[in-house]
Amino acid sequence: MNPHIRVEHLYKVFGPRPQRALQAAHDGADRAEIQQRFGNVLAVDDVSFEVGRGELFVVMGLSGSGKSTVVRMLNHLIEPTAGSVEIDGQRVEDLEPAGLRRLRAQKMSMVFQHFALFPHRTVGQNAAYGLAVQGVDEPERSRRAGQALETVGLSGWADRYADELSGGMQQRVGLARALATDADVLLMDEPFSALDPLIRRDMQDLLVTLQSEMHRTIVFITHDLNEAMRLGDRICVLKDGRVVQIGTGPEIIGDPANDYVAEFVADVDRSRVLTADLAMREPRRSFTPDAGPREVLDWLDEQEFNGVYVLGDDRRVLGVARDDRLARGIREGAAAIGDLLTQDYARASADTLLSDLAGLAAQHTVPIAVLDDNGRLLGVVPRARLLAALAGEEAHVDA
Ligand SMILES: Nc1ncnc2c1ncn2[C@@H]1O[C@H](COP(=O)(O)OP(=O)(O)O)[C@@H](O)[C@H]1O
Ligand SMILES: [Mg+2]
Structure with a gap:
């Protein structure tokens, strides 16, 4: 069966004259060498992976490892320097502008760490925002936004203003906004990182519960290994823009690919991963x-x-x-x-x-x-x- 998302040999070089740096990267130069020789940032270095339909795929790595750049290249919010992305067998680089707009608005919903809620609009309007972008009319918009709010435990809040809500509740609205659109791919870039630990835990549980019912394809980014282990069907570990290991949580803990991963997983809460x-x-x-x-x-x-x-x-x-x-x-x-x-x-x-x-x-x-x-x-x-x-x-x- 075809994967839902297929990423092949993806590279991103920031800075002027990226092709020079790309050539060096192809020849094996790593991020530090590229930086030194050309002054370019090799943000993503030969990343390949596949995500199955309905899979919750986690991209994990320290700050600066290239996670956000990878996820933004999936819908070409960032243009790859090289490599290809396929969604449902369709190469994203082949899409016309209209097709790309449709992909972003309808097929892929994004949730960010500090996604912008409109503070002076209601919770309901905020949840319906993605639908408005898609051109869905009232009252269908309200109905679906209301449903999504109910899913994330915020029914009854639709008429309040976004800035009346706590951080955790605002993040739920962000999740509702993404869910309301029916997009079959959710891209989530550290959506829970700014939340305090208990609320964060609640949100993780909520996501796991929702996913067990909705089976969307989710690419979830985090720098937190415990979060990765709790959520991910599989986890892709990035370091300096490169993939170090891809596997299930128990696979990564039980058989780390190298010393870097071993050190990374050394203080994970094994009791919550191993079975x-x-x-x-x-x-x-x-x-x-x-x-x-x-x-x-x-x-x-x-x-x-x-x-x-x-x-x-x-x-x-x-x-x-x-x-x-x-x-x-x-x-x-x-x-x-x-x-x-x-x-x-x-x-x-x-x-x-x-x-x-x-x-x-x-x-x-x-x-x-x-x-x-x-x-x-x-x-x-x-x-x-x-x-x-x-x-x-x-x-x-x-x-
Ligand atoms: N627009 C940009 N211009 C130059 N460098 C960038 C840009 N965006 C990201 N980078 C650099 O690329 C690397 C990867 O960044 P990013 O993908 O944001 O990592 P992460 O999300 O894992 O923290 C970092 O070194 C970052 O500084
Ligand atoms: Mg990031």
């Missing part, structure tokens, strides 16, 4: 319900946990045999563990975040069970292994 499948292992042993309680208890005595999963057909979990119950069963003459099981154990699925496992691990003394949708045991996460995974040592631990 149970990365920390789980095969259970050392499992039992069937006909096993004798003495045998199981003797085995448990040698383990650092005090219960073991009992499996039926298909590895379906029937329950946990816990040492205290087994001991009581033995005193009462039970023949098999099947009657002694408890359902008091922690369950997770393969994609449960480690941060959520940490809460579960604190409440249970039996390793967490990782189950598939049919209740079959995929693996277990003992506490020691969870701690190791959180510390970034999963490869070396056999807990």
Whole structure:
């Protein structure tokens, strides 16, 4: 299937006589060398990537790494020095002025960090702005703007003035403006960077929720790795205008392309990126319900946990045999563990975040069970292994 956005060998050189600098860049000169030899800024240096339809693609890098220039070249707000951009298989450089206007107004909506709300217009008018640009008439404009405001949790605010709103609410209006247009690509350039951390977190959650319903294609820019990890289906890491790595959050954390990325991800909150499948292992042993309680208890005595999963057909979990119950069963003459099981154990699925496992691990003394949708045991996460995974040592631990 065709990608929604395809970027191939994109370059941007700022400053006079860019072709000279471009030639040097083609020959391998990096940003620092170009700056020194020609005085030009090599803002974007051979960037290629593809974004699938409905994907939330994050471009991440420090300030100055070329993120904004890349995103502005997608709709040619900035003219590339070389390379090509295709949207839906259509090369943007081939578009006539009218086609380019249509692309910007209808196909791609932009949200900026400090996008301009008109302070003396109402929230409703601000949300409808993109539609007005598209030539959508009243009352259709109001209706769709109202819907978008409702989506971002601002219904009832349409008649207030923009400058009456807090920063976080203003950013919601910006989001509503972008959503109202029906554009199937959203370009978001650090839209949450100016917000304080809690509001920012809310906005990230809101975007994730909205995206799970609307499945637009989103190119989201951030300099914040945690934000990138939280939002991105995939992340493209830029440094000095070049792509250093493209991958999912867990791929980048688990296998950084070089020392630069490794250092960058060193202090990311791993617990909010990595999932149970990365920390789980095969259970050392499992039992069937006909096993004798003495045998199981003797085995448990040698383990650092005090219960073991009992499996039926298909590895379906029937329950946990816990040492205290087994001991009581033995005193009462039970023949098999099947009657002694408890359902008091922690369950997770393969994609449960480690941060959520940490809460579960604190409440249970039996390793967490990782189950598939049919209740079959995929693996277990003992506490020691969870701690190791959180510390970034999963490869070396056999807990
Ligand atoms: N219009 C311009 N003229 C000259 N240099 C520019 C221009 N716009 C951006 N740059 C430079 O290009 C580099 C990349 O900038 P930018 O794309 O804004 O990075 P980011 O968005 O990652 O902070 C920076 O060194 C910046 O100073
Ligand atoms: Mg920028």
